[in-house]
Amino acid sequence: xxxxxxxxxxxxxxxxxxxxxxxxxxxxxxxxxxxxxxxxxxxxxxxxxxxxxxxxxxxxxxxxxxxxxxxxxxxxxxxxxxxxxxx
Amino acid sequence: xxxxxxxxxxxxxxxxxxxxxxxxxxxxxxxxxxxxxxxxxxxxxxxxxxxxxxxxxxxxxxxxxxxxxxxxxxxxxxxxxxxxxxxxxxxxxxxxxxxxxxxxxxxxxxxxxxxxxxxxxxxxxxxxxxxxxxxxxxxxxxxxxxxxxxxxxxxxxxxxxxxxxxxxxxxxxxxxxxxxxxxxxxxxxxxxxxxxxxxxxxxxxxxxxxxxxxxxxxxxxxxxxxxxxxxxxxxxxxxxxxxxxxxxxxxxxxxx
Numbered sequence: 377x378x379x380x381x382x383x384x385x386x387x388x389x390x391x392x393x394x395x396x397x398x399x400x401x402x403x404x405x406x407x408x409x410x411x412x413x414x415x416x417x418x419x420x421x422x423x424x425x426x427x428x429x430x431x432x433x434x435x436x437x438x439x440x441x442x443x444x445x446x447x448x449x450x451x452x453x454x455x456x457x458x459x460x461x462x463x
Numbered sequence: 464x465x466x467x468x469x470x471x472x473x474x475x476x477x478x479x480x481x482x483x484x485x486x487x488x489x490x491x492x493x494x495x496x497x498x499x500x501x502x503x504x505x506x507x508x509x510x511x512x513x514x515x516x517x518x519x520x521x522x523x524x525x526x527x528x529x530x531x532x533x534x535x536x537x538x539x540x541x542x543x544x545x546x547x548x549x550x551x552x553x554x555x556x557x558x559x560x561x562x563x564x565x566x567x568x569x570x571x572x573x574x575x576x577x578x579x580x581x582x583x584x585x586x587x588x589x590x591x592x593x594x595x596x597x598x599x600x601x602x603x604x605x606x607x608x609x610x611x612x613x614x615x616x617x618x619x620x621x622x623x624x625x626x627x628x629x630x631x632x633x634x635x636x637x638x639x640x641x642x643x644x645x646x647x648x649x650x651x652x653x654x655x656x657x658x659x660x661x662x663x664x665x666x667x668x669x670x671x672x673x674x675x676x677x678x679x680x681x682x683x684x685x686x687x688x689x690x691x692x693x694x695x696x697x698x699x700x701x702x703x704x705x706x707x708x709x710x711x712x713x714x715x716x717x718x719x
Contacts, residue, residue, distance in 0.1 A: 378685075380558075384556060402556070404555065404556030409592070429544075430544070
């Protein structure tokens with residue numbers, strides 16, 4: 377199915393695409409057909425820079441289980457890093 | 464159906480062209496046609512959500528092989544250029560392509576085909592996935608189409624909470640304006656459209672006494688023609704293509 381489910385957020389940082397590093401502006405997170413992953417639906421994350429065109433993209437297509445693990449490890453890592461910095 | 468023998472001449476031209484689409488914009492399109500004398504019908508192919516990709520070029524050539532002037536407009540043209548998946552990702556992140564834009568691009572593609580001396584004057588529309596939805600929409604909004612094929616188009620029955628400024632009206636609400644015969648191919652394991660949503664659309668088609676033909680394929684889900692995806696179902700795909708070409712031959716005619 378084509379869900380059309382997408383959430384977006386403004387982000388800052390850098391990403392490495394086919395042309396090298398570029399400044400990130402936005403992340404688009406969708407739950408829809410993947411292009412490459414052998415799944416009917418995937419949690420797709422695209423870090424993009426609209427200024428630099430469609431090719432400025434860092435993309436991942438994850439299974440739902442993998443996406444949840446990613447969320448967990450990001451939050452855990454952030455918590456540990458911020459605790460150490462503040463401690 | 465394409466009928467040929469091993470002693471026949473066969474040739475095809477396939478290339479990208481420019482045509483005037485929505486709002487008078489020039490957009491690119493992939494065009495394929497059989498070589499040889501006579502006139503033939505035309506088909507506009509609306510590519511799926513994953514983009515104006517290799518699969519849709521193959522589909523376009525498949526139609527040409529079967530004796531059609533076939534054109535697949537790049538309905539994502541206005542989002543810029545790059546690899547099909549990068550452009551598709553940009554469209555997805557922008558909330559999709561506007562319905563009016565797609566209908567305008569299909570209208571321009573029909574005009575392009577009908578202007579060709581090779582065309583027999585009949586043009587159909589075909590689309591899969593989001594393109595299936597848009598094929599139905601175009602068949603309702605335009606009066607220049609002679610047949611339409613909707614392959615598993617999701618969100619034809621579109622709940623109010625899924626309407627957006629780009630997709631402001633559920634296509635089912637235009638059913639009364641459907642201007643040509645419709646073929647629908649669906650999988651019983653699909654989640655969008657679900658079999659129940661297909662039933663809802665069918666009820667609406669009956670209500671307005673429209674000419675339609677629906678086939679619900681068992682043991683198939685969404686995208687069962689896509690041989691490069693896990694959703695591919697060989698038996699159902701072969702049968703689906705057969706039904707599709709029979710339908711177009713009936714309503715668009717054949718080479719003369």
